[in-house]
Amino acid sequence: MGQLLPIVNEYLSVMEEDVEINDLQLNYYYRDTLLAGSDGGENYAELVKCLQPKKHLKSHDAAQLLTTLKSLSEVVSYIDPIQHESLLSSLSRLSLWDYAPTDRKYDAAADIMDALLELIVSLAASKGIYVDFCLELLVKHFVPPKYAFEFLKNENGVGMKNKVLSRVHAALKHIADLVPLAPLRLSPIVVHSMPKRFAKEPEIVMYVENMLMLESGEIGEIVGGTMLPALVDKLIELDVEIGWDGKLQEDAKCIFAMEIQDFADFEDDDEKYYSMCTTELLNRNNLQGNQVAEKLDSLIVLTFLHLESCQSKGRLAEVFDILLTSFKRTVLNTYKSKFAQFVMFYACALDSEGCGVNFAMVLTEMFDSRVNPPITRMSAVAYLASYLSRAKFLSSELVANIIQRLVDWCFAYCKLHDFDMNPQAHQVFYSACQAIMYILCFRMKSLMEVPRLKVKLIKMPMELIWKHKLNPLKVCLPSVVEEFLKQAKAARLFMSAELFIFDDLLEADLSKAFGGINRLDMFFPFDPCLLKKSESYLRPHFVRWSKVRTTYDTYANEELSDSGSEASDDDFVDMNAKDMNDYDMAGSVEAGLDFDPDLNKMSITPKSMKYGFQAQTEGRMPSNIRLSTTTESFV
Structure with missing residues (x-):
């Protein structure tokens, strides 16, 4: 074994007696190890190995990881993107979700999360070249590993989720304070990292939830103009994927016959009505087992709740202006759009005298303007x-x-x-x-x-x-x-x-x-x-x-x-x-x-x-x- 483990063990055994001196000595050791780089032999190899994720982290391993993260935070200026590529790779694989309180509890869990975030923030502030890397590390935490989704369903899941995501958003705010241009770099990273079309519903819903937290958070003034349009684009993407072209007339007999004849039969049984009117319809259209519609439904509701929150905070008009711009750019001329436009409808319903009237007048002006092409005017009046x-x-x-x-x-x-x-x-x-x-x-x-x-x-x-x-x-x-x-x-x-x-x-x-x-x-x-x-x-x-x-x-x-x-x-x-x-x-x-x-x-x-x-x-x-x-x- 190299010299790193004995030094860390010695530090852990005497830290209560002389913390300040040993902290300084340990920092010098990590600095020298980084300066030596991959040529440092076993010391650098042990450092990289210490940062690699472990499925079963024992108490002593947790203490060692905590000490390493804290010390690296003090010497981040010596981390080089070329010489320390393997170290950065190991760091990128560490996840807060692995150390959040779960059924695998150990004393240093919360401290490890804080130390990891401290290292990420310090690295972002040390050199401009690491800003995107650190922002990507944080955005990666918007969606937990697959194993964590099951845990999130139990009674402790909400607490685990809050502990991780509150820290992530606090770290993003800290980086924005230290690096003023960071929010401008964050927006494209968030948009590019959105789950793709085949992502499962919980993944995309949690990711969008974090996007909306950014929009309404302390850096929302900078990133909000990007988050909402990106969300609308995602709604449209899912909406047009629910393709009933060519089958509308065949399926219309089901929808509208139900709407006319059988509503009275199901007025006390919403589940029965919707299973017949929506699920069967979409399944007949080969809509991937209705998964696309369920994703879209959940995302629209999440957007509705966000609009309600904006209304309670007195910022609905501000958010509506962003949505309106996105609507004119994306939704208006998307002739296959079936449901995404209801985001605008609900925003108008929450503020009928403001947003509600504004939307009607904007559509009227768009129709009346000869500057707009005929297809836009026809869509606006429809x-x-x-x-x-x-x-x-x-x-x-x-x-x-x-x-x-x-x-x-x-x-x-x-x-x-x-x-x-x-x-x-x-x-x-x-x-x-x-x-x-x-x-x-x-x-x-x-x-x-x-x-x-x-x-x-x-x-x-x-x-x-x-x-x-x-x-x-x-x-x-x-x-x-x-x-x-x-x-x-x-x-x-x-x-x-x-x-x-x-x-x-x-x-x-x-x-x-x-x-x-x-x-x-x-x-x-x-x-x-x-x-x-x-x-x-x-x-x-x-x-x-x-x-x-x-x-x-x-x-x-x-x-x-x-x-x-x-x-x-x-x-x-x-x-x-x-x-x-x-x-x-x-x-x-x-x-x-x-x-x-x-x-x-x-x-x-x-x-x-x-x-x-x-x-x-x-x-x-x-x-x-x-x-x-x-x-x-x-x-």
Whole structure:
């Protein structure tokens, strides 16, 4: 054996008698060993061996490791990246998780963790060349070794996790204080080290949890602008991996039939509903046993909780601005995005008067700006329509004002294009027309109940738009057109009877040229969220179709009242329901009525089909609007 072990043993035996002298002597010894490098023979080899991880660390080994780490912290300036490559390699394999309190307890565990972090911090501060190396060592601890995940599940797991991660983040803050440029180096390291697509759910969730701790921590002002966009990018990456392209129509029968027919059967059994509506759906699509959806669901919920924390600390507006920039860069034009956009929805719900209004106005401006390419404008107005329709927290005044802007834009467009329709040449126009109709499918009743908003709505030149040669009623999605005209007729919104006589509302070549199954202009991004955990957070803020009061519901009830008949509870949707967990779909499907579930949706990328507008449809849930999964009507 070399001389290192006897010297350390001697130090350990006399340290209580003369600590200061022996510390100094030991530091000189380690300095000389480092200066000799690999040419130092057994002394350097023993030093490297001492730093190598051991599965079973005895008390004496723990004391030796502790002494070595402390001494190296004093002589880090002598560590050379070339001469001491093997030492740095051994250091990189040491893990705090190996020394955190577990069922393998020994007295020096916490001291070893602190000494290891002290060495890492000292090394980072000693020479600029080690900053990235030390930051990578710390970021590596965001996710524990595989064996530790099982331990984290028991009653001591939370304590173990907190002991490690609190130290890691404190060390990152310490390095940032000593090396001001370190946070700028940290951001790309964190983003690059994110678990890849095949990582298991606990790994990626814990890693993102640490990213959000950085964002809200003391160095968040510097790194926060990177953490949140990186998280949004990860959400999108997982989202588009849940690919139901080509199978949407096949599986839509399951989702929307469940949403319409069977919600009432499962209102007291969420587990049963979601296992049928989500798990079976995703498994049928070969989505890796639903693992991708579960990862995405957990990450979205984690983001929701972070937003709640930001709100409680008064920094939601600041975080929202970062998310909004990321949304415009990443999410907006990702046509396969199905769930990631609900992060924006939830942020708006937490601050309806600030973030909520801001999001609506930004989308409106993006649509209105000719600087943006057509595909961006079409996407923005699709998001706007879906957001105004589904966000329970938005005021009728705001909705009416935005409808006014869209109508004014469409009217001005009509005056500049006085010729026959051409769906390919006027896609932005038709997108805006479809957005107006879609919003009014959800909001017409609530707007018409406010006298000044009713007057405002009636005065809008919508009738001139619908009768123009561009003829949007024959180009936009037939299911939206049919429901819109049905409500407009009941509300007596237009004077022209010809608007309500449509025997040729077919999704023929004109409509297909504008839309089609995978087009953004047929996309309603805030259709009901099918992720179980995420949906439970969204539910109180989300409007589902079964709770929307339509104008023809009122018209039908007035006719019953005039005839002296009493409407039963089964003849209309209970608009006064207050139970946030109520999934009652009363009024959508009558007992014994056969129906085609493909006709029951106003959904993302609906199926091409033929529709005929029935002017005298009974006052019940229309068969062409996809139901929502959430709560009560607009007031």
